[in-house]
Amino acid sequence: xxxAVRGTRDFLPEEAERLRFIExxxxxIFGRYGYREIRTPLxxxxxxxxxxxxxxxxxxxxxxYTFPDRNGESLALRPEGTAAVVRAFLENGQTRNLPxxxxxxxxxxxxxxxxxxxxxxxxxxxxxxxxxxxxxADAEMMAMxxxxxxxxxxxxxxxxxxxSLGCPVCREPxxxxxVRHLTGVRDGLCDNCRQRLDRNPLRVLDCKEPGCRExxxxxxxxxxxxxxxxxxxxxxxxxHLDVLGLRWRHNPLMVRGLDYYSxxxxxxxxxxxxxxxxxxxxxxxxxxxxxxxxxPTPAIGFAAGLERxxxxxxxxxxxxxxxxxxxxxxxxxxxxxxxxxxxxxxAGRTVDLNLQGGSMKSQxxxxxxxxxxxxxxxxxxxxxxxxxxxxxxxxxxQRVLPRDGLLDQLxxxxxxxxxxx
RNA sequence: GCGAACGUAGCUCAGUCGGUAGAGCCCCGGAUUGUGAUUCCGGUUGUCGCGAGUUCGAGUCUCGUCGUUCGCCCCA
Numbered sequence: 001x002x003x004a005v006r007g008t009r010d011f012l013p014e015e016a017e018r019l020r021f022i023e024x025x026x027x028x029i030f031g032r033y034g035y036r037e038i039r040t041p042l043x044x045x046x047x048x049x050x051x052x053x054x055x056x057x058x059x060x061x062x063x064x065y066t067f068p069d070r071n072g073e074s075l076a077l078r079p080e081g082t083a084a085v086v087r088a089f090l091e092n093g094q095t096r097n098l099p100x101x102x103x104x105x106x107x108x109x110x111x112x113x114x115x116x117x118x119x120x121x122x123x124x125x126x127x128x129x130x131x132x133x134x135x136x137a138d139a140e141m142m143a144m145x146x147x148x149x150x151x152x153x154x155x156x157x158x159x160x161x162x163x164s165l166g167c168p169v170c171r172e173p174x175x176x177x178x179v180r181h182l183t184g185v186r187d188g189l190c191d192n193c194r195q196r197l198d199r200n201p202l203r204v205l206d207c208k209e210p211g212c213r214e215x216x217x218x219x220x221x222x223x224x225x226x227x228x229x230x231x232x233x234x235x236x237x238x239x240h241l242d243v244l245g246l247r248w249r250h251n252p253l254m255v256r257g258l259d260y261y262s263x264x265x266x267x268x269x270x271x272x273x274x275x276x277x278x279x280x281x282x283x284x285x286x287x288x289x290x291x292x293x294x295x296p297t298p299a300i301g302f303a304a305g306l307e308r309x310x311x312x313x314x315x316x317x318x319x320x321x322x323x324x325x326x327x328x329x330x331x332x333x334x335x336x337x338x339x340x341x342x343x344x345x346x347a348g349r350t351v352d353l354n355l356q357g358g359s360m361k362s363q364x365x366x367x368x369x370x371x372x373x374x375x376x377x378x379x380x381x382x383x384x385x386x387x388x389x390x391x392x393x394x395x396x397x398q399r400v401l402p403r404d405g406l407l408d409q410l411x412x413x414x415x416x417x418x419x420x421x
Numbered sequence: 422g423c424g425a426a427c428g429u430a431g432c433u434c435a436g437u438c439g440g441u442a443g444a445g446c447c448c449c450g451g452a453u454u455g456u457g458a459u460u461c462c463g464g465u466u467g468u469c470g471c472g473a474g475u476u477c478g479a480g481u482c483u484c485g486u487c488g489u490u491c492g493c494c495c496c497a
Contacts, residue, residue, distance in 0.1 A: 192493090360456055
């Protein structure tokens, strides 16, 4: 039997509905802030990602699904969403249409070791905002994310962590200073961090080895070395968050994995997902648009992982409810039942028509399991006199009604609205 | 890429010292006429992940492999 590829999975209806609930809630909330959906291709030229995400990041170095196109050009399945949005922003001439707010959703692909909440094809929903430079944009985005998480019922279990990664003006001097400091204690670092020291020293800061953590805590933090502009930006952000009453925590050791981040970085974390503690993360990438060949344009964005959010939701959240009615059809009632089902559906009702046949008894069992509040029975007698037997599944009472006008009898139009208008 | 645990019915699991595979749930049928849930009766369900090896004999022991989970790494 052929199985799904490692790290990929099926979402059966209950789970697919949960993802849809999360996505639709997100799009609704984001829409209130002016974000509109953008759809970009699932694959791009490999070079787009290696330039935007950073050639020395793990994502680009060892996690991308790359393949040669038939003409020999190297393509890659997208490992994240921002690069393509920046590309689309430039390619479609939106640089003078600021602020430009877009959100995206869909699958991303990374060749990683699968774990709970971590897949090779996973799904993100995220937003990108181009133009605004000040911390007001940062604060608004975080408020929006928290409003979204509130709307899906998760806010109380999550924490907002923020940090500033500085800008080119202050990061380079800091980087040198950090390298000097860490080189002095090099022997105390783990093997991994000794390599990081040369390649990406900032990452030593969020190593989980106890020894490294101690040394990292004692090392100079960027937050103390920020240039005045970055310090003001970060101070402005925290002030705005306080005005909003949002709980936040400054994590001076937080480092983002992608090269393009600058100044504000943030994560929404949970303690309920083992090693995969981030459910949403993002930050400012003020230099990226220019690096990609566009006019200097500050920008900020984030992405949330749908699988991780879905894991945190209670069972049944977002799942479709039972049908409005179950239709049992036997003998001569089958034809009229099909017609009746269609007319009820045309009026917006969800109707589960028994297609398998079987005895009245077995059909009633199916009706019970469907969860429908009423069962409609159409057999020989009802077929003859243009009626239908209506059974209330909660109290077992039933009555015989004419099929003509059944809709108004069962669901008076003023009392309830169809579940699917 | 590294380390560890686990893979038995659709699901959750048991399976002793190596001796031809089990429970509960689910599902299906029945308990007189065309009526669900509760109850009772009956029934179906297996490549013991896959492949080698040891053995008279392997679900059980050994090796390999694939997958899942946990940790590392990284990240949403």
